[in-house]
Every structure is written in C-alpha cells, then in structure tokens.
Amino acid sequence: MNVNNSRKAWIGLSVCFVLLAACQKDNFDPRKPETVSFPENSSMTYGEQLRVPLPEGYGHDDNVQVDFSVEETEDYVFADGSTLEQKLIKAVRYDVEEGVIFVDSRLLYPTGASSVTSGEVLPSQFIWTINLSTSARQDAGLGYLHVTIDPANVAIEGTEQDAGMAFAYGLHGEEASTFSLSAAEEVKKGADWHLPATEFVEVREGKVVFDPSVSEGKGEEETVVNSQPSLVKDGFVVASTPFRMIFIPEIKYLFGQYYPDLDITIDYSTVHIGLSNGYLSAAPVFYPEKYKSTFRLKTVEKDGASFDNASNIFEVEESSGKVRVKPSESLTAGSYKVYVEAISSTGLVFVTTLTLGMS
Incomplete structure (x- = not known):
C-alpha cells in the first residue's frame, strides 16, 4: 500500500472527526430544568399568610436557592407610582429553615378586586414563576404558583347573619340608627372605612349611620336599605360585608x-x-x-x-x-x-x- 495514500486517508479521517465534534458543539442542548408541581390554585383570605412547601426532593436541601419572578401576572401601576409586580415580589419569600414558601396577603390585595376610584380590576390570579437551583445544578427545577386572595370580612356589631349577609331591624323614627364596624388589626392596617355616599347611609368614624329621613312618610310599610361597608387600601376593597337594614313601623x-x-x-x-x-x-x-x-x-x-x-x-x-x-x-x-x-x-x-x- 502506498504510504502517501495512507497518510492522506488518515488526515481525511482526522478532519472528519474535528468537523463532527464542531457540529456537535454547535448543536449542544444544555440540560433543561425539570418541571416541578405546585398546587394548581392556592387560596387564602386577605390578612393571612400562605405556606407552600417545596416539592419533594427540594425541601431538605440546605443549598437550594429559590428565585421568584412574576412575568405571568399582568402588571398594574398604582397612584404612587409603585407597580403590582414590585408588590408581588415583596410579598413572597422562601424560609430556608422550614423549606416553605410564604406569601403575605397583607402586602397585596384580593384578586379580582375593583378600584373604587378608577374602576380598574386586578388580575383574577397572582402567578409567581419559581426557579429552583442547587449546588449541583444551576437550573434544577421550574414551577408556577397560582394564588387567589379573597376579601376579609367586616363585623357589624348588633346585627345577625343570614347566608353571609348582616342584617338588623330598627324603628321608623327621628333618631339616627348607628352600628359600629370592626375587623382584624392586620386587615385594618393601611386601610380606611368606605361606603359609597347615598342619601340615607354613610360611614362615619368607623360606624354605619342611617339618617332618620330614610323612613319618613313610610307609615306602616317596612323600609329596606342595602349597603356594603368596606375597608379600602390604595383604592381596592380588602374587606367588606353586605348589610341589610330593615326599618319597621313604630310599635x-x-x-x-x-x-x-x-x-x-x-x-x-x-x-x-x-x-x-x-x-x-x-x-x-x-x-x-x-x-x-x-x-x-x-x-x-x-x-x-x-x-x-x-x-x-x-x-x-x-x-x-x-x-x-x-x-x-x-x-x-x-x-x-x-x-x-x-x-x-x-x-x-x-x-x-x-x-x-x-x-
């Protein structure tokens, strides 16, 4: 066999190997993070903190790092220039010792809440993208946390409850009917009492006050006034209770x-x-x-x-x-x-x- 031909064949094979290796390097697909599952929908009431354990296999790793982003939630700009995205990031944290994600509703608002000033509506869900990484892998897992927050309740002293509605009876007369409002301290923080102004009822110094004129000239008829006193933070209702007041004739x-x-x-x-x-x-x-x-x-x-x-x-x-x-x-x-x-x-x-x- 001709030596020159052998040398040419060897050089040709070497070039092929180099080219193949280069092609493999250009098409290299790094290992993608595995999908991790969180509850499909976690719910809580405004004023509470939500606890969400990490998926199995991550919670006991002291070296696990949890990063949050909120691109999946539509943003909103508040009157003071802050954004919903900023608030969502502040409201979520990972506790290393417990291996639990905490979501603090007190730093947010009920989902789907409407602004009493602009009428704009917040998203029906808050969604956090969660990236998990460990000392062994930079991108170990990827998941999504979906959370809904319900408004808290307002207590109205001196009333009864029926199917979630507070109600009370009063008499037609010349004196105003007054009912004190209350809510948990963590719910009241940063919020103000609110009730759309009407001719007959208003919120004054933490009380629902019915004007005596509400029953003028009603005789023996009952007069029903429906209202919904609420606590409003940054224009959004965080707590409320429907209230039905029924005025009956003088006894x-x-x-x-x-x-x-x-x-x-x-x-x-x-x-x-x-x-x-x-x-x-x-x-x-x-x-x-x-x-x-x-x-x-x-x-x-x-x-x-x-x-x-x-x-x-x-x-x-x-x-x-x-x-x-x-x-x-x-x-x-x-x-x-x-x-x-x-x-x-x-x-x-x-x-x-x-x-x-x-x-």
Whole structure:
C-alpha cells in the first residue's frame, strides 16, 4: 500500500472527526430544568399568610436557592407610582429553615378586586414563576404558583347573619340608627372605612349611620336599605360585608287600648286589686300585631324599690303578655309595678309596665 495514500486517508479521517465534534458543539442542548408541581390554585383570605412547601426532593436541601419572578401576572401601576409586580415580589419569600414558601396577603390585595376610584380590576390570579437551583445544578427545577386572595370580612356589631349577609331591624323614627364596624388589626392596617355616599347611609368614624329621613312618610310599610361597608387600601376593597337594614313601623305597646285608624291610645296601665287575691290582667296591646312574638317578666318593684319575686308570685304568660298574680298571704299593701318585655318577631325588645295597687 502506498504510504502517501495512507497518510492522506488518515488526515481525511482526522478532519472528519474535528468537523463532527464542531457540529456537535454547535448543536449542544444544555440540560433543561425539570418541571416541578405546585398546587394548581392556592387560596387564602386577605390578612393571612400562605405556606407552600417545596416539592419533594427540594425541601431538605440546605443549598437550594429559590428565585421568584412574576412575568405571568399582568402588571398594574398604582397612584404612587409603585407597580403590582414590585408588590408581588415583596410579598413572597422562601424560609430556608422550614423549606416553605410564604406569601403575605397583607402586602397585596384580593384578586379580582375593583378600584373604587378608577374602576380598574386586578388580575383574577397572582402567578409567581419559581426557579429552583442547587449546588449541583444551576437550573434544577421550574414551577408556577397560582394564588387567589379573597376579601376579609367586616363585623357589624348588633346585627345577625343570614347566608353571609348582616342584617338588623330598627324603628321608623327621628333618631339616627348607628352600628359600629370592626375587623382584624392586620386587615385594618393601611386601610380606611368606605361606603359609597347615598342619601340615607354613610360611614362615619368607623360606624354605619342611617339618617332618620330614610323612613319618613313610610307609615306602616317596612323600609329596606342595602349597603356594603368596606375597608379600602390604595383604592381596592380588602374587606367588606353586605348589610341589610330593615326599618319597621313604630310599635305601640301598652296595657290599654289603641285605635290605629284614629291614632288614639287609652291607658289602662294602673289597676287596683284586693290584697292577697289572685289576679289575671288583660293582654297588652302590641301593634302592628304581625311583629308580635313572645313576652317575659323583666322585674317587679314595690313602692319604687326592687321586689324579690323569688316565689314567682308575679308571672307573665309567654304567648299573650298577661300578668298573673298568685294568691299569697306574704304580700303587703302597696303599689307593685310589673315590667313586661315584649320580644318582637324581628328580635327587637320593648318594655311596658302594669302597676297594681293592692290594699
């Protein structure tokens, strides 16, 4: 075999190997980070902190590094020039000792919240891109954390709850009806009480105040006022509760007679009876009758001083409000004033008296 030809063949093979190696280097695809799974949707209430453990295999690595970015969430610019992206980055952190990601809702806002000033709406989800790296690998894992934040609740003192709505009853009258508002301290921080201004209701110094004119000229009709007092931070509602106020007609409650067509009242609240005799009064008037519910004895006085009714000599019929006096030789002559409470079907409590002169 010709030596020159062999040398040429060897040189040709060497060139091929060099070219192949160069091509492989140009097409080199670095190892991509593996996809790591976080909960599809994590939710919390404004004021809380969310705890999200790292995926299995990462949480116990002291050398793991967690980096956050928020390109997947649409940005928003606030009135002070700060952005939603900046707030999202500040609200999330990784705790090395616990191996847990924390999201602090107090540094954010409820998702999907509308601005009370501009009407603009925040995203329905906040999304963080999470890059995990270890000492062995720079790009070990990649995942996404989806979080929704619900508004917190506002408590309204002196109300009841029905299907998530606070409600209360009041009377048509000349005085304003007032209810105090409250919320958790972490919810109130940095927020102000807010209620869209209307003719009849407003928030004043942490209270919902209904103007007495709300029920003017309503007669025997009920007046319903719906409102939603809230806490607003940077223009966005962070806590609220729907509130329904129901004003009912003025209640006539007395021992006597009432003629609604003439608006005439006859008072029979003082009666003279024989000492030590039994007695059963007439039922008190409660008008409008549709609000009548139950009655109970509140207290008894004798000649202006408290009377010990431990023996239950004085009783009140629960269904009618009639006052019953049991025959008793222990009673002495004097004026006995019986205080009778009426609990209306709306939960309002009214008090009237029946005075029994015994001699």
